[in-house]
Each structure stands twice: as C-alpha cells, then as structure tokens.
Amino acid sequence: MITPHRLSVKFYFEELSVDAEAFIPVFHRWIREDVVPNELLLDVADYKHILDGPAILLVGHEADYVIDFTDGKPGLLYVRKQDLGADLSNALDTTLFQALKGVKLTESDVELQGKLKLRTDGATFVLLDRLNYPNAGSNGDSADPAASAEAHLSDSLAALFGSDATVTRVDNDAREPLTFELLAPSAPDVDTLLSQLGKVN
Amino acid sequence: MSNIGWKDVLTDDMPIDLAHEIDIFEGQMELMGQGKLDEKVFAETRLRRGVYGQRYDNGQRHDGFESRELEFDEADRIKGPDTLWHAPGMQRIKVPGGGLSPEQLDVLAQVADEYSDGILHITTRQDIQLHFVHIEDTPDMMRRLAAVGITTREACGNSVRNVTCCHLSGVCRTEVFDATPYSDAFAQFLLGHDDVQDFGRKFKPAFSGCESEACGLVMMHDIGYLAQIKEVDGKPKRGFKVFVGGGLGTVPHQAKVLSEFTSEEEMLPLVQAVARVFARLGEKRNRNRARIKFLVAKLGIDEFRRLVEEERETLPHDDRWTAYLDTLPQYEEKPAKPPTFLNGQVRSTAFNQWFETNVYSQRQEGYSVVTVNLPLGDLTSKQTWELADVARKYVGDNVRATVEQNIVLRWVSDSDLPGLYEELKAIGLGDSGAGTIVDITACPGTDTCKLGIASSRGLAGELRTRLTAKSASLPDAIKDLKIKISGCFNSCGQHHVSDIGFFGNSRRSGNFKMPHFQVVLGGRWRDNAGSYGLAVGAVPSKTVPEVVDIITNRYIDERAKGETFQDWIGRIGKKEARGMIQPFMKLPAFEQEPDYFSDWGDPRVFSLGDIGIGECAGEVVSLFSMEISPAESEAFEAQIALDENDPARADALAYSSMLKAARALVRTQFLDVGDSPDRIVQEFKGRFFDTELFFDQYAKGKFGQYLLDRHQNPNPNPDNDSAHRLIEEALLFIEATHACESKVGGNVLVEI
Secondary structure, three states, rough: OOOOOEEEEEEEEEEEEOOHHHHHHHHHHHHHOOOOOOOOEEEEEEEEOOOOOOOEEEOOEEEEEEOOOHHHHHHOOOOEEOOOOHHHHHHHHHHHHHHHHHHHHHHEEEOOOEEEEEEEEEEEEEEEEEOOOOOOOOOOOOOOOOHHHHHHHHHHHHHHHHOOOOEEEOOOOOOOOOEEEEOOOOOOOOHHHHHHHHOOO | OOOOOOHHHOOOOOHHHHHHHHHHHHHHHHHHHHHOOHHHHHHHHHOOOOEEEOOOOOOOEEEEOOOOEOOOOOOOEEEEEHHHHHEEEEEEEEHHHHHHHHHHHHHHHHHHHHOOEEEEEEEEOOOEEEEOHHHHHHHHHHHHOOOOOOOOOOOOOOOOOOEOOOOOOOOOHHHHHHHHHHHHHHHHHHHHHHOOOOOOEEOOOEEEEOOOOOOHHHHHEEEEEEEEEEOOEEEEEEEEEEEOOOEEEOOEEOOEEEEEEEEOOOOOHHHHHHHHHHHOOOOOOOOOOHHHHHHHHHHHHHHHHHHHHHHHHOOOOOOOOHHHHHHHOOOOOOOOOOOOOOOOOOOOOHHHHHHHHHEEEOOOOOOOEEEEOOEEEEEEEHHHHHHHHHHHHHHHOOOOEEOOEEEEEEEEHHHHHHHHHHHHHOOOOOOOOOOOOOOOOOOOOOOOOOOOOOOHHHHHHHHHHHHHOOHHOOOHHHHHHEEEEHHHHHHHHOOHHEEEEEEEEEEEOEEEEEEEEEEEEEEOOHHHHHHHEEEEEEEEEHHHHHHHHHHHHHHHHHHHOOOOHHHHHHHHHHHHHHHHHHHHOOOOEEEEEHHEEEEEOOOOOOOOOOOOOOOOOOEEEEHHHHHHHHHHHHHHOOOOOHOOOOHHHHHHHHHHHHHHHHHHHHHHOOOOHHHHHHHHHHHHHHHHHHOOOEEEEEEOOOHHHHHHHHHOOOOOOOOHHHHHHHHHHHHEEEEEEEEHHHHOOOOOEOOO
C-alpha cells in the first residue's frame, strides 16, 4: 500500500504528575545531546496556551514529538514526516519503532523519571494523507484505501501487540484524517515491542 | 507511490491562471534543485509565493552553550542565500480583508495538519501563517488552497502585501460606508499587476470605514484609504481620503494626506500612479531606506503628490479601473439567520463576562459580531474545522480574521449568542477579554522568526496568564488598555500603537547577554493608529510582568477623572515615565539572577547567535531576472510535456516561454508592453531584432527569428519532432535573451 504523506501514533499517559512546561527544558536538552539516533531535532515549540491541543512540540526534520492534550487525553504523539519508507508497512514499522523509542526516552529521562508513565495497551494511529487515504465512508470495496489500511494495521499490530489486539477505525469527521484506535489488552512492555520491531528495522 | 497527485485531482477546481502559476513555481523549484536558477532569483520567487524562511534555516542553532550545526541532508542544496533547502520554513497565506468562508477554514485546517505543525497562526495583517513547512510540500498546499479561492501570491517579497480592511466594515455603527468591496477590488486589481513588480521593498495597503476608531489603522500603512462621502453637484459621492507613507518598523512614520478626496472611479488609477512613482524613484539598494515612507519624506508630500498626479495623466487607460463599480450594487453579505433579540434569556456569569468584551452590537438591529479570542493568535487544525462548523451553523460565510490576531463571526442573530458561546467554549475558543489588556498581540519573535531578538510570544503568554488570573479585579481603566509586543525593532507586533508596548533587544551583564524589552508607552490604537508611543527604556525580559504592574498601578493612582493612558503619559512626560522603570534597569550578575539570562519559555542561556538575515532584505535582483525565471520554468515544463508524449502542450509551452523571455527583455525598456503576444513580438522586433541588439556575433539574428517564425506560423498539429525542435529553439532563444540583457544592461532593479 502507498506510503502515507505523514503517519502519527499517540501513546497515552497512564500517569502524568508534571506540567506540560516541564517538557520544555527536557526537549531542549534532547536537542543539545542529540539523543535520538537517525533523527535531526530542530527546535521546541510552546503551544501550552492552547486548550486541549499540542502543548509542547519537539520539532524535528524527520518527525515531531508532541506532548499532546487533544480531546483532553494527554499523551506522547509521534508524527513521522519524512523518510517513511517505501510503503505503508515500512511507514508503520518506522513510525512505531521511533515512537516507542520516544516513549522509552521520555519515561527514563533524568528529569521526568518517576513522574509519568505511558501505556502500551492502546494507541491512536493517524494517516495524514487525504489524497491517498481519504477519510470517506467505506463503500465495501476491497480496494477502498481506508478498509485496506484498516486490514493492514490490524494484521501488523496484532502480530506485535498480541492476537487479542484490535484495530478499529475511528468514526470521526470526514475532514479529519483517517484514524484508527488500537486496543491491546495484553500488550507487551516497551522493550519487548522494540525488540520485536528491531528485528524488522 | 501513487501517480495521481493533488494537481490531477484539483484540476477542475483551481482557477486556470492560478494553477498555471503554481506549476511554474514547481518548475522553478525543480530548476533550483538542478542548480539552473540563481539563488537570489529563486529566493525572491518563492517569497512572492509566500514561502518564507524561518529561524535556523541557515543550518545553525545555538543550544545555550554553543552554536551547533544542524546536519540536514544535502547540506549544499539551498533555496536562497544562506538558506538550506531542507530546513523548514514558514508559509504565509494571504487573506484579503481577513475574509474567510467555512469551506476555506476546512482546507486551511487540513493543510495545516498535513504540511505544518497543525497550528494556524493569525498575523497582525489578517494573514494566516503556517510554520515548519517543507518547501517540497508547498506546491500541493497552494493547489489545495487555490481550489477554495485562496492564493499565497505576493504574500511576502517586495510586492503588494495583504490588503487589510477593518473587520467591522459593513456592520460598524460609526462607518461612513462599507469599505469591503473597495478593498476587495483593490486587492484583485493589484495582484500580479505589472506596475507592482519592481518595488524596492514591500507595500502594505489598508482600508478603513471611519476615522476615530482603530479600524484599518491607515495611519501606519504605506497607503491607506479612509471612506468619505462628498457632495458633488448636489449628490453624495463616495470616495476616500488617501494617506501615503505611513509605517512602523525601526523608524515609525505617520502617513501623510495624499488626497483629501479620491472618488471611487479614481481609486485604482491613483494607486497605479503611486506604484509607478514608487517603483521608479524608490530606493532599491539600501533596504533600510526603501519603504515608500522614506521616498515621501525625502521628496516631501507636495512633490510626491505632484509626481503622482503627473504619472496619473500618462497612464494608459484600463477598463478595470471602473469595471468593479458595476459589481458594487450586488455586493451584500447574507446573514445565515433572521435578526432576533436576546431579551429574556437566562445568562450565566461567564456568558455575561464574555458578552461584555467579545460581543459588538451591529448597526443592523438584531445582529452582533462575536470575537473569537485566540491566545497569541493560534488555533489548532481541529479547532479550525470545529470553528468552521460553528460558522456554518450561525453565520455562514461571514467570518474574518482581525489585525489583533483574532477571528470574528459577523451577523450572529442575537438570540443565538448564548448557544454560540457554549459551542465556542466546548472547542476551547470561549475565552472572554477580547480587545482588553489580556488580549495581547505578539509577533512570532524568537519562536520562529530569523530576526527575532527576544521571545515576544513567550512574554505575551506569560502576561496573558498573569493578567487573566486577576482580570476580575482589574479596574476598568486598566482593562481596556492594549499591550502589543514585537520580538525586535521591526515592529511586526505593532508595539508603537499600543498603550503599553514592548520590543525585544538585549543588554550585556558581565560576559553574558540578557534578553530585554524596550518599553514604549502611550501609543494610540484608536484614530486609525493615531499616534506613536514613547520609548522610555529597556528592562530585562523577566521583569516585564512587574513593570506592567508598576505602570498600571501608578496610572490608576494618579490619573485624573476621564484621563486616558495616552494623556496621562503625555502629562507626566518621558522623564517621569522612565523613572517608573528605572529600578528595573539595573542589571544583576549572572550568579545573582541566572534566570534573567534566559527568555520566557526557553531555558537556553540567552544568545543572539541565532539571528539570521531577514528575507525581506539584502540582495539586489534585476526585474529582468525575476521575469525571465518563469520563462525558464515553462521551457522546462515543455520538456516534461514532451516526455509525457503531449506534443501540443509542449509546443504551446515552448512558445509561451519565448514570449515570456521576450516580454522580460522588452520590459527593461518599456514597462507597459502588456500581455498580448502580438504586442510583445512587435515591441521585441522593433526594439531588439530590427536594431540588431539581439544579434549574436556569429549566429546573427537566428535565435530571435525563432520567436518571429513561431509567432507568425504556428503549427496547427505539432508532433513530437516539431515540438522537440521548438523546445530547442526556445532554450536557445532564452539564452540569447540573457546574453542580450547582459549586453544592453537591464536598468530596473528589485531588492529582496
């Protein structure tokens, strides 16, 4: 399947006992210490004045890391913008791998350690590509990009998060990008997921 | 990858001209990538499509300790002088008069989340800006915007920028008449006009309906129009008092009256004459003196007016000068609902607070304008399409962006106000305090601007938080004060025309630099930005909240009954005003107050190392270079068409590229050549071919003959061979045009 223009994944906080502002010095340090291999980190954008939005962004060339409060659900959003790979499968692997690395970095950061925890038993995936993956009503056609993407994500994520993992298309507004929710009752921990993905990457 | 792109999908939705312009821009990007276009020419080309640079795009970033290289791929690939190709940039989107429809909001939201960081930023000139945009995404972004009637053309660069218009025009209780259709006609007339392509600097127009309100801020614009009705032969006649040569920037100038009354028939020819005088006599090489305000100051308004009147007499007639007048009777805004009244409805305290500051009762009974108070001018993609739905439900197309970085919904039927408030609150857009001291204006500053010195947005966010927390207890005299903040002396935050203004600078303490803000007091927002404030001294950035408290408390204590802030500052004078902030001007050492050495929202030790060269500045590019660039792009497109086995299109593009090149050459001598192929070829022949100026030492007139032949004998059924031949001829013709221009010497320069 076609590589989407952008692909994002958001993991939600199980615990978060710091303000969004606390991420600003952390992200600046990440840039200075160049902590993310294979990604160029550029700057930190502060949008905490926006209610229920992307509060703090670590802007990168290949991807952004966002402390995101959209819909009142705090989480770490990873948006892959460049070098997604040759197809949806590559894009999903790359995005998920780097997002999980981001989860690990965040949880283990010296300034944040013990103050937050991200869950891996659920996540939101968004295909930011209205040209190739329009968020239109399904017509039952097997060539329908939304249906194909859903099937692809279901297979890929079940292989990683467990056979009881489910992927459901979010019934959102047609103007919004195509969005899927992952529910994984028996999700492995981050290291295990990274290890499995590492074999792919 | 799919072979179908936005270009294919939107072909039928885009205006043909706009679609073609975007194709040309894409072709120029391709040529730049191949190193076939001069970097300065490409920089000005992209600026004129609103594709602007952004902080760190030179590949350097100071991390608080040292300046470090940002290691982008293809580090030698650039999109302008000292600007890396892969570094993200800013896309400015023109919104004439701030007018937006729900459909346009939907698409803006979509391009924001696919191509930027998902945030739409409203500027102080009713534009919308998206940040962190990759240049390779810009053509498709432009196509998607073009499909809903939005252009980014001339949003930046040395051109006519967005035409602003009071957001209350048409519904205002004090206006002379609705300036909106005039501002629209003005914007359409000047967009891409030949006479506005050769300015030394940008040119900002504004329209106002009334004199005493802030309205369109005409006094601080390059050209400003104030609605007037004059009795002529016993009948009321519409027109404008026209101001010229205003501007903020480092050296603020109040505009001068160019004309006490210019009739609606003369509005467009007058600005065309002004444009010609500015293009001909305005400074081109020294950007610091290149705005029209310097020309007006140098010549004096009387001489400037004389030159404009003289120019007006020689202008070739243009039907468009008055054609728009035929459309005026049909111009109207359609409310989505009939008028109603709010009487009798139960109102919450929160609603009442919001109603007091965010609702303006329209001239038309039963309707109101609601201001959506956007913190720092920002809203998310999600909020944007949610707002589009709110607009659809309550006001239809009657949405405008404001110069105070908000959005207004016009023609709200009054009984809908409580429901509308609840819906705005539900999407995080229900803040009260619009137009008050908490509604602070700020330019991007060090967040994203290459010229930013201090964090204007960081400071604005901090002040907004603190003032909102105590807004309920603030005395009325303070509530209505305006705070405006610029990140540097260039005044994009319009600090000169606020009660309390700030612009970023720095001071040294020991071996460290400390972010500062110059305090500017007593500017007048009303009366169309009627007067500028007084700079009284610079204070450390971290002391500004306390400085605001000191100033406002003293104003409350000392003001006479009914005395405005401006009058109070005028009364106490600069010395006293400076005395208020003097205690804050003593700088602590780094060891004493390390926090003072970093900026709001940015923990890095402060540095000026990230300041770059503004893209409005610095280089000189000839008008010829700017105009021949699209010719080269079309020749390139012709080759692609041939590769795609479309000889007819290849033939047409090759011919068009020759015409564009010839036109660029002719315009070095004769600006009024127009767009007619016959006229272009005739002028080319008379001026360059028959005179043998175009002739090559060895080939003689051979290359020029290619154009003459193709013009006289078009091939009705071009095949691949003939199209290929014509493309080769076009490339040779373009090369010969370059050679001729070098030989003859272009005499028209533009500065970027």
